[in-house]
Amino acid sequence: MYTITLLPGDGIGPEVVAGAVQVLQAVQERTGAQFVTREAPFGGCAYDKTGTPLPEETLKLCLAGDAVLLGAVGGPKWDSLPVHQRPEVGALLPLRKHLGVFANLRPSVIFPALADASTLKREVVDGLDLMVVRELTGGIYFGSKHRETLPDGGVKVVETLEYTTGEIERVARVAFDLARKRSGKLTSVDKANVLESSRLWREVVSGVAGEYPDVELSHMLVDNCAMQLVRYPKQFDVLLTENMFGDILSDQASQLTGSIGMLPSAGLGSKVGLYEPIHGSAPDIAGQNLANPIATILSVAMMLRYSFDLPEAAELVEKAVAGVLDEGYRTADIMQPGMRQVGTVEMAKQIGVRLKLS
Numbered sequence: 001m002y003t004i005t006l007l008p009g010d011g012i013g014p015e016v017v018a019g020a021v022q023v024l025q026a027v028q029e030r031t032g033a034q035f036v037t038r039e040a041p042f043g044g045c046a047y048d049k050t051g052t053p054l055p056e057e058t059l060k061l062c063l064a065g066d067a068v069l070l071g072a073v074g075g076p077k078w079d080s081l082p083v084h085q086r087p088e089v090g091a092l093l094p095l096r097k098h099l100g101v102f103a104n105l106r107p108s109v110i111f112p113a114l115a116d117a118s119t120l121k122r123e124v125v126d127g128l129d130l131m132v133v134r135e136l137t138g139g140i141y142f143g144s145k146h147r148e149t150l151p152d153g154g155v156k157v158v159e160t161l162e163y164t165t166g167e168i169e170r171v172a173r174v175a176f177d178l179a180r181k182r183s184g185k186l187t188s189v190d191k192a193n194v195l196e197s198s199r200l201w202r203e204v205v206s207g208v209a210g211e212y213p214d215v216e217l218s219h220m221l222v223d224n225c226a227m228q229l230v231r232y233p234k235q236f237d238v239l240l241t242e243n244m245f246g247d248i249l250s251d252q253a254s255q256l257t258g259s260i261g262m263l264p265s266a267g268l269g270s271k272v273g274l275y276e277p278i279h280g281s282a283p284d285i286a287g288q289n290l291a292n293p294i295a296t297i298l299s300v301a302m303m304l305r306y307s308f309d310l311p312e313a314a315e316l317v318e319k320a321v322a323g324v325l326d327e328g329y330r331t332a333d334i335m336q337p338g339m340r341q342v343g344t345v346e347m348a349k350q351i352g353v354r355l356k357l358s
């Protein structure tokens with residue numbers, strides 16, 4: 001039996017998590033694996049209810065379960081709160097830190113049916129299978145923040161960016177291990193021409209490479225990487241990078257697959273894994289049954305694979321997604337001429353049905 005803490009959060013979060021839970025139930029029926037879910041307030045909705053975006057009870061529940069499935073947090077309603085009460089900084093970042101999920105796997109895989117839905121030409125993305133390994137619990141996100149008013153009335157802010165050798169080594173090992181199991185190619189992305197933190201990043205990653213003589217390591221500056229991702233993404237297999245670069249590059253990589261609504265993630269590093277789509281709360285489409293639930297459904301597949309060691313069940317989910325896309329079902333963000341547009345609820349339902357029949 002596996003215990004999953006659900007944190008639907010804000011905006012489209014509850015819609016996409018409900019879809020993913022439906023698919024989880026289908027996995028249970030199809031495979032006999034037992035999943036127990038319990039839901040907790042988290043993010044802006046938790047702030048409204050309890051005065052804090054990360055209630056103590058929610059954190060306890062997360063730490064006591066086997067894995068966490070998160071929708072998304074944040075939105076304009078909470079943007080003007082003091083920084084530490086905002087859902088992103090007051091809930092999401094501390095949750096990642098408390099869970100110790102220092103490695104965030106963000107796969108960018110193109111489903112064959114969507115090769116023409118990409119921003120890039122079919123031949124550039126066809127067969128794309130890229131893994132971004134993003135450091136998730138360090139860097140500028142977790143540095144100190146300081147704001148002061150200057151005598152001339154202007155404002156000065158300071159944010160600090162820290163990394164230690166240990167923090168870089170552990171995430172590098174995750175990326176090297178993955179690269180070893182995949183094509184044997186790893187690209188580490190930094191800004192070592194400017195940032196001291198990136199110089200350390202490069203030194204440490206190069207050092208870890210000594211333990212992996214079978215993996216071919218290269219380094220790339222982040223600005224070049226952003227360009228190469230839209231020029232010829234298939235040159236990459238595993239990309240390893242620090243927290244903020246990974247945030248930006250993974251949103252960019254998502255578009256290669258057709259939509260940000262397609263990209264799942266797995267936060268790994270300790271006992272309890274954190275699974276979340278890479279997208280946000282999408283306030284512009286929230287509550288309209290328009291959100292693509294596939295990123296969250298594929299996050300469930302990652303949970304089955306990485307937290308529960310149920311690779312066959314993970315494959316069932318991925319195949320059901322591929323099958324439904326092959327049949328022509330599309331949410332608005334991946335809609336193509338001649339295809340059948342459905343909402344969040346119907347897309348999740350179709351995936352569940354297909355999974356049970358497989």
Ligand SMILES: NC(=O)c1ccc[n+]([C@@H]2O[C@H](COP(=O)([O-])OP(=O)(O)OC[C@H]3O[C@@H](n4cnc5c(N)ncnc54)[C@H](O)[C@@H]3O)[C@@H](O)[C@H]2O)c1
Binds near residue numbers: 012262281290
């Ligand atoms: N993990 C998280 O909780 C998370 C991640 C990113 C952003 N955010 C927060 O979400 C809020 C909105 O941020 P944003 O607008 O910059 O980014 P966003 O990812 O929420 O949305 C960007 C664009 O992508 C679209 N989109 C996102 N997910 C989609 C889906 N599943 N299906 C279809 N379309 C989808 C949105 O409609 C929007 O046009 C902010 O408060 C931000 O801080 C939270």
Ligand SMILES: CC(C)[C@H](C(=O)O)[C@@H](O)C(=O)O
Binds near residue numbers: 088092093247278280
């Ligand atoms: C909301 C924000 C803190 C978060 C991040 O930058 O990590 C999001 O953009 C993501 O990609 O998960």
Ligand SMILES: [Mg+2]
Binds near residue numbers: 247248251278
């Ligand atoms: Mg992001």
